[in-house]
Amino acid sequence: MKPRVPRMNDQESAAWLGLTTMFSLLPVALDRQLQRDSGLTHFEFVVLSRLQLSPDPTMRMTALAEASVSTLPRLSHVCGRLEKRGLVERSPCPEDRRATNVRLTTDGRRELIRSIPGHIATARRLVIDALTPEQLDALTDITNTINARLTEDRTP
Amino acid sequence: MKPRVPRMNDQESAAWLGLTTMFSLLPVALDRQLQRDSGLTHFEFVVLSRLQLSPDPTMRMTALAEASVSTLPRLSHVCGRLEKRGLVERSPCPEDRRATNVRLTTDGRRELIRSIPGHIATARRLVIDALTPEQLDALTDITNTINARLTEDRTP
């Protein structure tokens, strides 16, 4: 069955063009700043952040993957690199011997904290400070709505 | 000088989290659908689209790079692949012998047109149809504002 999807009108096209343009520019900009100033990719930054924010000092790979909006293979690779650089440590989980626990090392926490101000400054300069409070609220609603669709699309 | 950037408040954090979550999910989703159904990456799709939309049947690399929100190296690589697959053709520009002209082949146009309905359907399902008209307008404003900052940030 081919349910004939309607073309986009001008209003829809404008939104779509703005959106696609944004996400071909924004990730690159974030990666550039973090890489240049802190030697971290944005995703590495997110992983370290989620680890630090966790109430429990150690997290399972699956939980960390979920928290950092990623996949297990991707997380596994990046944890391998981060471990080599001494920023995280992995240890087998005693309760479930299939599982792996990850935790932030002292070096990892230090590097993360060092990198935060520059990252926040960039996020403010490029996005947050450019928007009005009403736009911030609107953006939250919009992204939450879209993200709901995206997450249910992830696992068919 | 270190002008002490303020932390984010709850409103700002919510918007930022929503945004970062979205652009770690959306590009993957678009690539997946296009790759599966049409053997194209989203960026390849954009390149072909811009070529087809051009009033002139042929475009300079620089113009195409700008239109597809990309860089010259990236575009050069992807044009190489697309040319190998017979979807585009490159020829030296007669007026400026440094320049290269790209144009869509018949096969390229056909493949593009084949791929459009599925792509639009995905864009609708994941984004457009999830939003109200007011949200679409808001999204256009927001992304245009951010994109302005991003583009001026690109070339310091």
Added chain:
DNA sequence: ACCCATTACTTGTCGCGTCAACCAAACGGG
């Protein structure tokens, strides 16, 4: 007329992410 800077693009390298395949442990029905 010459030279240096700029423009236009290409190429190579490297690192990251996706996917598929794999392994091992735990579960659960018969």
Added chain:
DNA sequence: CCCGTTTGGTTGACGCGACAAGTAATGGGT
């Protein structure tokens, strides 16, 4: 108490993109 299935994670291969470096043509200043 098995044995098939599900869950948790790792690994390898491959492709794409960023960046840096290189080439070639153009143009602007003197």
